[in-house]
Amino acid sequence: MPTPLLDIRGLTCEVAHHRILDRLDLTVQAGEIHALLGANGSGKTTLAYLLMGCDGYQASAGQVLFQGADLLALPMHERARLGLTLAWQEPARFEGITVREYVSLGNRRQDPEPALERVGLDPERYLTRRVDKGLSGGERHRIELASVLSMKPTLAILDEPAAGIDMLSITHIVDVIRTLKETGGSVLLITHQEEVALTADRASQLCAGRIVFSGSPRDTVDHFRGRSCVRCDGEVCGYVRP
Numbered sequence: 001m002p003t004p005l006l007d008i009r010g011l012t013c014e015v016a017h018h019r020i021l022d023r024l025d026l027t028v029q030a031g032e033i034h035a036l037l038g039a040n041g042s043g044k045t046t047l048a049y050l051l052m053g054c055d056g057y058q059a060s061a062g063q064v065l066f067q068g069a070d071l072l073a074l075p076m077h078e079r080a081r082l083g084l085t086l087a088w089q090e091p092a093r094f095e096g097i098t099v100r101e102y103v104s105l106g107n108r109r110q111d112p113e114p115a116l117e118r119v120g121l122d123p124e125r126y127l128t129r130r131v132d133k134g135l136s137g138g139e140r141h142r143i144e145l146a147s148v149l150s151m152k153p154t155l156a157i158l159d160e161p162a163a164g165i166d167m168l169s170i171t172h173i174v175d176v177i178r179t180l181k182e183t184g185g186s187v188l189l190i191t192h193q194e195e196v197a198l199t200a201d202r203a204s205q206l207c208a209g210r211i212v213f214s215g216s217p218r219d220t221v222d223h224f225r226g227r228s229c230v231r232c233d234g235e236v237c238g239y240v241r242p
């Protein structure tokens with residue numbers, strides 16, 4: 001096995017005195033799309049915030065190596081400089097600037113138009129609009145993804161990239177995920193949507209802060225659905241399922 005791009009070992013994190021991540025082990029290889037599945041509250045977003053170095057999220061134990069570097073020892077901007085980026089579930093940063101500025105924030109040399117086209121938004125209609133409440137939730141989400149695309153990240157963490165996206169446009173999101181890989185990046189793909197998860201190369205299931213299954217996306221989805229979790233016997237993982 002080659003050295004993983006991201007190598008998480010024994011990661012533990014408490015938020016507001018609750019243990020959210022509990023000795024979590026996970027690897028993402030270079031060039032891999034890795035889907036992360038898990039019930040509501042299992043710790044997926046907490047892991048994303050912790051990896052990015054967001055305020056209030058600190059590991060109490062464990063290690064994270066990113067391209068061999070000790071990620072947890074680095075401030076947020078250093079992590080971003082290494083090519084780690086997160087597409088937020090609720091894109092709300094930099095309210096009021098134009099879509100052109102927003103999409104170019106992480107890479108000023110990159111023309112924002114192709115990235116907007118990739119996410120299915122017509123540059124002529126959107127480039128001069130402001131990123132504010134005048135955009136629909138789905139439009140804001142797509143603009144966020146366009147900004148991630150134009151950054152050309154080494155590892156993009158996408159937290160529910162298809163949330164609020166209409167059924168017909170999910171193909172654009174899948175296309176973005178593939179483009180990130182084709183341009184040399186890797187993706188940690190947090191999703192509840194089966195059709196999005198199945199586009200990954202590999203997948204893992206999180207239950208109560210720990211990885212309980214890793215394998216092909218198909219096997220991981222089936223494991224999640226099957227309530228055969230070794231950690232909770234389906235009781236935690238299963239409670240959101242129909």
Ligand SMILES: Nc1ncnc2c1ncn2[C@@H]1O[C@H](COP(=O)(O)OP(=O)(O)OP(=O)(O)O)[C@@H](O)[C@H]1O
Nearest residue numbers: 015016018020038039040041042043044045046047
């Ligand atoms: N700042 C906080 N204060 C208190 N509890 C928190 C905080 N952040 C996260 N939690 C709790 O940690 C648990 C994990 O939350 P997290 O958002 O990581 O789950 P998730 O797997 O992303 O869920 P979802 O699928 O609903 O998005 C939840 O029970 C949540 O309430």
